[in-house]
Amino acid sequence: MNGYYRPQRNWGVRTKHVIWHGLDVLTLENEQLRVSFAVGRGADVVEFLHKTSDTDFVWLSANGLRHPALRAVTPPDARMAFYDSYPGGWQEVFPVGGAPSAGPGLPFGSHGFHGEVWHRPWDWRVVEDAPSAVQLELSIRTETLPYRLIRNVRLETGSSSLLFEEVAINESDVDLPLMWGHHITFGRPFLGPGSVIEMPRSVEIVTGDISRTHPQRRLAANRVMPWHDAVDAGGRAVDMSRLPVVGTPGEMSYLRGFREGHYLVRDSRGLGLEIAWDAAVMPYVWCWQEFGAMRDYPWFGRHYNIGLEPFTSIPREGLAAAIENGTASRLAGGARKAFVLRATVGCL
Template sequence: MRRNWAARLREITIEGMRALVLENERLRVTVLADKGGDVVEFLHKPSDTDLVWLSPQGLRRPLPPQAADDVGAFVDHYEGGWQEVFPNGGAPSVYRGARLAQHGEVAGLPWSVEVLTDTAREVAVRLAVRTRRLPYRVEKTFRLASGTAALEVEGRVTNEAPVALHAMWGHHLAFGRPFLRPGARIRVPEGVRVIPHATSIDPRGRRAEELFTVPPPGSPSEIVYLTGFDTGWYEVASQVGLRVEWDAEVMPYLWLWQELGASTDWPWWGAAYVVGLEPFSSMPTDGLSAAVDNGTAMLLGPAQSRTSRLRVEVIA
């Protein structure tokens, strides 16, 4: 029976693409099954605040994978939102003869959908996809319980080859207006270090301040890497609060990316005001080959799986 109360689940179509809406009394979360399993809405209903950043260009159906061998193909179809990034993080890369696109492969692929739970107490759906250039299977399960303001995401990646393979795995969480405002504060655990963007790890990484402040529009673009998490979490304090928790053993790095309007050429044209806070297995944002070279890439043996958990909660 279809419900319009408590936890509920709907299937809709957006720009010709299959999407799922997980909803309860406090949250509405929209997931694009036909485009990477992207989260394109994370609406806190009591404050009417959507935490997801949406690109000014809007949502476009992605190109076929064979056409997506560069940065432009990803950016042309980047609607903002929150992406699963696997098995390549950041710039295009060549790994063992396979050309991997920007943040490729799974962010541009359609995922299958299986409804696991659909009750007034909880809804849960499992999305799954196989990569096309490397032999991986990726799954992620979204759960939303009645009465909570927290989305639970359980991920699993499996190497289906008889040989060991590397990968980068991350959550490309990008925050924008109306949630993100100048002066919003970012809090991370004590003892976390900041590593500047470089092609290799700097072991002398600076200590992170406990509180960061989101700069005003027009501030310079930046990307840095945070590491040293005993427990994976961060909080953002704006007009509503946000807490993100993840498995720091699986994803020991947090990429902090900001584009605040200073870039007036392609692709942002001065129109972006966005901060990404992205748990990742590896660094830097130079692609899988660079992560293999610096020793941060994940290694999965034949038929081996790795799992991770992510929890995103609004703190009103």
């Protein structure tokens, strides 16, 4: 149910197909929310607006959302290709995550930084279209590894919650590795110093080598520590639950120990976005923080944002490292892997 003659409605739960900065965008809307997906580029969530408070939980980078044809010439370096076109927002990372690396039967770097679905157009169709509920199906086939990814998103009347129901399908008869994640970011104007991140008490922080992440950072390197009792290199306490002042060094670490996938990010008003997901499929959260301390490429001190990204695997060094440490997921030939995530706005 697509195209010019699909019934239109400007009340109840509804969907629109619009052109935004030269890109095809689908918008879902009800009394509480307006959520927009850039299906012309990665099916990124580029708007998650809580209408009654006029708060958009999507952070957009300084470069923002643009059609790829309007970008500068893409450099051959895969990391730069991602950074130069990074709009902020919320991407799906699939079928690999992090830095380019070798893979099964693939030369080094052939799958690019954070996989391939973030920069390509997705297919879409309207599965259900009623005043009480709208459901969209968004899908894409990958090229470097033979996967199909299908994402169903559903919004119901009166709800402040958006449901994602997804399935990854191995379309070959070969057993394949998989890194899969949701690159969810938060930033201004919603986020700022004093904003709070709530995590389950069971969560631990895993930090790596400083040289592999940020040249400056807050946390002690190569450590495992409780989320609520983190320390820096000098043993001083670091409160990871409360965001610091502008100019504080950034961080790249990993969270684990989720008995149930759940976290909440809220501002000084108590308004927050809760992310709940199937932690059996994605047992890790990549924790990226940038508070304006990085004065050179690619951020140049312009950003104050965090990423809290449910993931199947670690680390950000890519597929080869995840296979080596045993966290890479695997999907047998012809097999399917389902995943569910829900994003809910709430006032505390």
